Amino acid sequence: xxxxxxxxxxVSVSEGALVLLRCNYSSSVPxxxxxxxxxxxxxxxxxxxxxSAATLVKGINGFEAExxxxxxxxxxxxxxxxxxxxxxxxxxxxxxxxxLTFGTGTRLTIIP
Amino acid sequence: GAGVxxxxxxxxxxxxKDVELRCDPISGHTALYWYRQSLGQGLEFLxxxxxxxxxxxxxxPSDRFSAERTGGSVSTLTIQRTQQEDSAVYLCASRSGxxxxxxxxxxxxxxxxxxx
Numbered sequence: 001x002x003x004x005x006x007x008x009x010x011v012s013v014s015e016g017a018l019v020l021l022r023c024n025y026s027s028s029v030p031x032x033x034x035x036x037x038x039x040x041x042x043x044x045x046x047x048x049x050x051x052s053a054a055t056l057v058k059g060i061n062g063f064e065a066e067x068x069x070x071x072x073x074x075x076x077x078x079x080x081x082x083x084x085x086x087x088x089x090x091x092x093x094x095x096x097x098x099x100l101t102f103g104t105g106t107r108l109t110i111i112p
Numbered sequence: 113g114a115g116v117x118x119x120x121x122x123x124x125x126x127x128x129k130d131v132e133l134r135c136d137p138i139s140g141h142t143a144l145y146w147y148r149q150s151l152g153q154g155l156e157f158l159x160x161x162x163x164x165x166x167x168x169x170x171x172x173p174s175d176r177f178s179a180e181r182t183g184g185s186v187s188t189l190t191i192q193r194t195q196q197e198d199s200a201v202y203l204c205a206s207r208s209g210x211x212x213x214x215x216x217x218x219x220x221x222x223x224x225x226x227x228x
Contacts, residue, residue, distance in 0.1 A: 042221060045219075
């Protein structure tokens, strides 16, 4: 079985500060990992994904994530937060054996 | 179409009524998923269709829920005898390719269901 744990259901950062959203995964086979963003009243949009190529993955809107097998982590970061980054962020894991499984989400608030 | 299309975007129904939610995946995508997102909750997997294989129905919460996919394209999620706890956003998603887990999954805007 596979699962994802997102630490912190709510995260607040000041505009211009570092954004760090945590995600840890569990998978019995090599995982594929995803970060999705959901803006208010919208569907989910892919930010970035890890597919076993480079461990540091760059996505849209200045976000990136690093796959660390030893820590079973795939944390999402952005050096400088913008007001437009306020949204809900979901980490997800998939593998060739199972369907996409989501974490419970982290709501990011940006403080002006 | 260019993206995953869902209808209706909003539905208010009376408790006990049946509802149908429609999903039109991206053209050529062989895999289709339904997820449910309740207020303040994460995304709950409901059902997964892959090509001509038998669907994975392991996430359907009760026998009031069913889904079909006609002609390998459009899918309909049906909820019979709706209950207030069925109120949620129902998200449809699709991806291309076969069993490879690295394919990007694209989501629709969702169908917001309110049972009163």
